[in-house]
Amino acid sequence: MGVPDKILTWQMIQPTSRNKKTGEEIPGRIEKKEIPVPELKPGEVLVEVAGCGVCHTDLGYFFDGVRTVIKPPLTLGHEISGKVVAGDDAWVGKEVLIPAVMPCRKCYLCKTRRGNRCLDQKMPGNSLGIYGGFSSHIPVPNIDLCEIKNRGSTPLEHLAVVADAVTTPYQAAKRAALEPGDNVIVIGIGGVGQYMVQMAKALGAGVVVAIDIIEERLQKILSYGADFVINATGKSSREISGDVKDIRKQNALPVFGWKIFEVTGTGPGQELGLALMSFTSKLVIVGFGLHKVEHSISRLMAFDAEIIGTWGCLPEYYPQALQMVLSKKVALEPYVQTRSMSTIVETFHEVHDRPREKRIILIPDF
Ligand SMILES: [Zn+2]
Ligand SMILES: [Zn+2]
Structure with missing residues (x-):
């Protein structure tokens, strides 16, 4: 553990598109890149990614013309669990879920408990700068993090699906x-x-x-x-x-x-x-x-x-949803599988061609 000197990431260089004249498909590109670790702002932490789930939303961005807020290149992935390795001392060393939707906390919607649909919300792998979960590390605001305590034998990477598929x-x-x-x-x-x-x-x-x-x-x-x-x-x-x-x-x-x-x-x-x-x-x-x-x-x-x-999930509900999983009222094991993150391109194609019975969680293997 410790602060890395760079972030390794699977960046979407360009999504799948079509040649306007011929209608021919131009394959999308995802490539392994090294990016510098940004200077953390007050209230930000660096999370070492344990796992990131492949969601249909990612496939929409890569294959089906759904636009990301930040223009590519950027890294996709918004279903993330991991461990805080730098930033606010109170968080360093803790295992966390990163909410898929991070509200601004200042607007009218946020103040009236509708922050899950905040118009200024940030989403990793879409609107949170170039950063997404298909990476070794991701910088995020600490305010919305959900600490994972007493996870027992449940692997940290499996809990990634709580960040979206369970909380929605x-x-x-x-x-x-x-x-x-x-x-x-x-x-x-x-x-x-x-x-x-x-x-x-x-x-x-x-x-x-x-x-x-x-x-x-x-x-x-x-x-x-x-x-x-x-x-x-x-x-x-x-x-x-x-x-x-x-x-x-x-x-x-x-x-x-x-x-x-x-x-x-x-x-x-x-x-x-x-x-x-x-x-x-x-x-x-x-x-x-x-x-x-x-x-x-x-x-x-x-x-x-x-x-x-209904859209996303309020960060304040994450601890309750997580508890449902940790208390085994909601079962993850029968519905998840893990793979190395280096299979990202094949995995995207496979899941796009035929949705999987079990959610695929990609594990960093840079
Ligand atoms: Zn999703
Ligand atoms: Zn807001």
């Missing part, structure tokens, strides 16, 4: 005002969705119904918080609503008050979410996509129902 569902549950006993439906149980299921159950949800199109996933989630699963393959929203109705009837569950989390960000997922709305239900949009859906919004009036969006 936690915030979504808060946003939905999820109360013990509430009945829940989760649409899409991939990287984030399966934590949505686990988190809802850990927060005391009554019945949790998980919907997906991959049977293996559905069978697995029955051991991690789902009470019922529905395979949506080849079914219309109407047919799936019928399946939910059957579950409700067979288990004497109410028609009202369901909290529905849409995590796929796809057209069919969103249409299904809308179709499942009923009396006093809340539809929470967790996934992102560019699809447009048509809906009779008067149903909201008739049902006294709500549709809400």
Whole structure:
């Protein structure tokens, strides 16, 4: 441990693009670089990265034309755990999570507990200068760090996924005002969705119904918080609503008050979410996509129902979300795998071609 003399990093030199005339794809470039360690400003620390999770947002930046706030070259990666090696003495030596969203703490939104959607927020691997988590080290403000204490046998690098994949569902549950006993439906149980299921159950949800199109996933989630699963393959929203109705009837569950989390960000997922709305239900949009859906919004009036969006997670919720993991109420091990960071380019391609069952955490091997 100690202050390094340089930062080694996998920098995105340029994202994938297309030749405007020929339409031909110009491959994106990620290269290993050495950058100087910046002089730390007051309130900043240098974190030695233990692991950084590969998130769909990173792939959006690299493959799909989603723009980063800071123009490339910059380093991607915002799902980071590590150890503080320099800066504020009170932090040096501590193991930490770096929140994916770091609010300004000064604006109106920040002062009214909506800082997760602060307009001046910083995100590693996007708007925090050139620095992201696919590096040996990253300089960050210490104010938002979440200290990891008593992690027992859980590897520090595995905890990286808490910084985004686990905390996003936690915030979504808060946003939905999820109360013990509430009945829940989760649409899409991939990287984030399966934590949505686990988190809802850990927060005391009554019945949790998980919907997906991959049977293996559905069978697995029955051991991690789902009470019922529905395979949506080849079914219309109407047919799936019928399946939910059957579950409700067979288990004497109410028609009202369901909290529905849409995590796929796809057209069919969103249409299904809308179709499942009923009396006093809340539809929470967790996934992102560019699809447009048509809906009779008067149903909201008739049902006294709500549709809400949720973004990131407030840093002040991180300790609670972390505790859910450390107390084993939310399981990481079945849903993570680690690889060397030098596989970053192949890993990006693989995950972009076919989303993985287990979140991939890249471990620095410079
Ligand atoms: Zn992310
Ligand atoms: Zn703010």
